[in-house]
Amino acid sequence: MANGRAARWRPGARMLVWSVILLTTAVANALVEVMDAGRRGEDLGLWQPMIWELSSVTMILLTLPVLWSGCQRWPLHADTWKRRLPLYLLASVGWSLVHVTGMMGLRHLAYAALGYHYQDDATWPVRLMYEYLKDVRAFFTFVAIEHFFSWFGRRRQGEAHLLAAPDDAPPVDAVERPERFLVRKLGRDFLVATGDIEYAQAAGNYVNLRVRGHDYPLRSTMAALEERLDPALFVRAHRSWLVNVRHLVSIEPLDGGEALLHMDDGGRIPCSRRQLPSFRQALAVQGAA
Structure with missing residues (x-):
């Protein structure tokens, strides 16, 4: 991984x-x-x-x-x-x-x-x-x-944050389902599209967002982040992992009914037996598309 x-x-x-x-x-x-x-x-x-x-x-x-x-x-x-x-x-x-x-x-x-x-x-x-x-x-x-x-x-x-609503204007994104995250790195701010997030991993009080080979910690729990993201795009692979199915390349079955998810950046993510059918279905949908 x-x-x-x-x-x-x-x-x-x-x-x-x-x-x-x-x-x-x-x-x-x-x-x-x-x-x-x-x-x-x-x-x-x-x-x-x-x-x-x-x-x-x-x-x-x-x-x-x-x-x-x-x-x-x-x-x-x-x-x-x-x-x-x-x-x-x-x-x-x-x-x-x-x-x-x-x-x-x-x-x-x-x-x-x-x-x-x-x-x-x-x-x-x-x-x-x-x-x-x-x-x-x-x-x-x-x-x-x-x-x-x-x-x-x-x-x-760098560090990721949910976009804050301006004081005198409507929010940039819907609060419930953000389309972008604000990333601060070396004193500069960047906007990262939610769809560019390849996967997320829980790390204590943070969740590391993987974007184009870099990890950006977001101060949030995995459960809270999962509620804010599109469930058709982001699927829980494991207790500590949330995966963008658009970046899923293949599934490697393991003994015991579990699997490894191979991502397009070369990462390998553990997938529990309970979550494996969701990813097989997501992979089939991608292949049909």
Whole structure:
């Protein structure tokens, strides 16, 4: 499915970038540790600081998807940041606890696997406080970067709105059945014909409208959008999908009575067994036409 691929690739590419950044930093920090120990006249094998650094990086990478999900679930906007900042501060404490306990556990396991015993000179309260003072900065750095790229992505992607009625004139479209949507992208407004929408996918509090290879989020529920669109043109394929039958190319049956709908943009959309007869009928009508 086109949207599904985008949803999977974006986090994967983001995780790859952060993995490269954090691993490179870990190697550099480990080398610095060895050089500092050499200047102090101490014999420190590279394997030890590598375990210290990689245990930290591993826990960060394991927890990043949860942090990103939280940023998407509770975004910081101009009208919400004051209310949600305490939530983020509390989350930073929880994130640090998971990071530190997991990191220490990995260090003990790595040392034991090599026949050594890992000894931490600091007590647990001191260790937790010391690590939190570092983690809180890292936490809010990740949060700030995630919010920046989310904002930048929304600016590039654009956002769809129902046309508002002018103050001193009749509505441009019938309120019940809009013929066009207003799309804002990079500071410019565009009118998108309803018939140009290829399909729509539910995404939380939004519905992504697919138009000529681009997704435009519309703040609406799928049920509310379905009521506003022509039922002869837009058919529900699945709980989270609404399809413009004019852009339907073929139907691929699957085991269990379900199917994949192949769209003219290359997208593949799941179709439930209950909705499949409607699409077979729509495809037959298109063929007859």
